[in-house]
Amino acid sequence: MSPASNTGSATINASWLVTGASRGLGLCLVRQLSASGARVLALSRSTGPALPGVTHVAYDQSDAASITAAAQAISTPIDYVIHNAAIRGDTGGLASLTADHLAEVMRINVAGPLLLTRALLPHLSPRATLAFISSRAGSFTEGHDPDGDYAYCLSKAALNRAVAKLADDLSCRVLALHPGWLRTDMGGDEAPDDPETAAARILSLLVNPKGPRTGSYCDSYGKPILP
Numbered sequence: 001m002s003p004a005s006n007t008g009s010a011t012i013n014a015s016w017l018v019t020g021a022s023r024g025l026g027l028c029l030v031r032q033l034s035a036s037g038a039r040v041l042a043l044s045r046s047t048g049p050a051l052p053g054v055t056h057v058a059y060d061q062s063d064a065a066s067i068t069a070a071a072q073a074i075s076t077p078i079d080y081v082i083h084n085a086a087i088r089g090d091t092g093g094l095a096s097l098t099a100d101h102l103a104e105v106m107r108i109n110v111a112g113p114l115l116l117t118r119a120l121l122p123h124l125s126p127r128a129t130l131a132f133i134s135s136r137a138g139s140f141t142e143g144h145d146p147d148g149d150y151a152y153c154l155s156k157a158a159l160n161r162a163v164a165k166l167a168d169d170l171s172c173r174v175l176a177l178h179p180g181w182l183r184t185d186m187g188g189d190e191a192p193d194d195p196e197t198a199a200a201r202i203l204s205l206l207v208n209p210k211g212p213r214t215g216s217y218c219d220s221y222g223k224p225i226l227p
């Protein structure tokens with residue numbers, strides 16, 4: 001299925017912002033949006049490939065000044081924001097957890113997207129969607145993961161709570177989405193799902209007028225995940 005046919009014409013006249021656009025899921029999202037004719041702000045630490053409709057913006061999600069500067073570069077209203085950039089943490093379990101490392105992961109995976117959201121508020125369309133790429137690992141109920149990465153699980157649980165809080169506070173639609181276990185640098189080669197397919201599912205879900213309501217936490221098919 002081509003990205004354009006999969007995402008439908010609703011993307012064509014929309015403007016999008018995607019973080020973590022340099023590789024993995026973020027790069028797939030940007031490529032497919034470009035192919036569908038969307039206007040895209042691709043935020044990343046390194047400049048990605050030149051693509052039609054795509055403007056690259058320098059962005060380090062660990063740095064408040066960089067987040068503010070990225071938002072100041074915006075001159076047209078944004079319809080869809082995909083907060084995708086994130087890092088994994090140490091996988092050594094409780095034995096190797098440190099407060100500094102936990103703080104670093106929370107800074108990038110939670111504080112960064114929240115600060116960017118605040119900076120973007122003046123630039124959002126009235127009916128904007130803010131999609132936060134979360135993980136099933138952030139679910140108390142479904143997030144059982146044997147790999148010992150406390151910091152990542154905690155960061156995604158906090159992100160989910162932030163999404164619920166933002167859904168209370170903001171008039172735009174706010175979502176937490178689990179993309180699936182993907183064959184990316186983060187997901188590894190043994191992952192069952194490919195990021196191109198996951199990106200297509202996510203874009204279809206976001207532009208679907210009957211898609212998830214604000215405050216939802218769901219997978220890339222739109223199936224709710226228990227908090």
Ligand SMILES: NC(=O)c1ccc[n+]([C@@H]2O[C@H](COP(=O)([O-])OP(=O)(O)OC[C@H]3O[C@@H](n4cnc5c(N)ncnc54)[C@H](OP(=O)(O)O)[C@@H]3O)[C@@H](O)[C@H]2O)c1
Binds near residue numbers: 136
């Ligand atoms: N892969 C999976 O199986 C899986 C499962 C559940 C959820 N997720 C979520 O899906 C999203 C995408 O994951 P992925 O698999 O595509 O990961 P990935 O391949 O590791 O890519 C991560 C992206 O985040 C960016 N990033 C990391 N730290 C950053 C920072 N300080 N400032 C700006 N950008 C930063 C990276 O940029 P650089 O190139 O500059 O490092 C890269 O573009 C993440 O939110 C992840 O938690 C993934």
